[in-house]
Amino acid sequence: MTNTTAKGDTPAGGARFSPAALPQLTPSHQLMFFTVVGSVSRAIWALARLGVADHLADGPRTPAELAAAVGADADALARVLRAAAAFGVFAEAPGGRFALSPAAELLRSDVPGSRRDAVLLHGEDLYWLPYRDILHTLRTGEPSFEKVYPLSYPQHLQVDDEAATLVRRAQATEHRGNLDYLTSLVDLSPFSCVAELCGDGLFLSALLRRHPHCRGTVVHRAEALPAVVAALEAEGLPDRVDTVPADPFGPLPTETPAYLLKQVLHALDDEDAVRLLRAVREALGDGSDRRLFVLERVVGKSRPDLAAAADLDMLLLTGGRERTEEEWRTLLEAGGFAVTDTPACKAWTAFVCRPA
8 A cells, every 4th residue: 555645754634533532522612523424424525526546656745736637626626625635534644635544445456355446426416315315214204215206226226327336346345355255154065056146246256266166156147247258257267157037036046055135135125135034944954964155243142233333324315224133033033944053143244044
């Protein structure tokens, strides 16, 4: 990664805020921190959208230099950068210049572990506008997305190619950031093949690299498969993975002894999640050696609890939910499965299930 300041430079300006300082703040200051931090998140999104971090890869630059590079007003850009730097995203350097901080480094588009696409997704209208109408969800229990847009979230992605592409890119960012850990939770050594339902091909590719004896199948709606095939080709594994068009709610292919669901159920309410699980249960049959691997976030397993925050996205966008470990177990049992293992039950967990 690039050095965040030029050699000999030291950060200028006021002290950066650290989240570790929150417990030391008064209740009033804690409340106001969370009230105003939304404006900072918008500032970070705008800086990501302009690609400012890419223009700092070679070292600190003045607001005027950056403004000329990204097509912005120099004074406005300086003030937005200053606000972001106050929270540790970008850094003020001597001479009125700005530089990358470790967090801002991840806003670059060309570095391993880049989070730029995820930041862009959370700031685009697709995610942002439903939060504007959060009171609708609080009063009705219905996703505010469907008040803002004429279609449901999944239906919208089917007709809005630009939004669907951004979602895929942001999800790929998240996949790659957790691949080593998440693939370690799925033991495919007893199986010669595995089917991933509604996958994008990226996680399955990483899993098959960990298990070279195994073949894979992506089962997805027909309209989603061209993007899956492109991802598999980019990963260099098209010869080890088949694609099968199918409705996720069944009927599903029955030839595989193991199914994989990664972040599928969290987008569904309990009724639809159980319906999908029962379709998988039907496809797997009654063999005691059959397995379902469910990879999801678990509420209450980390501090801060990012799963609880992500649950708001599901509440407003899809009507789905992130769940506690107990809620996941109850859901899986209702779908016809018994949980046999939860390796390293943390914020991200794999529930290993057999047909009940």
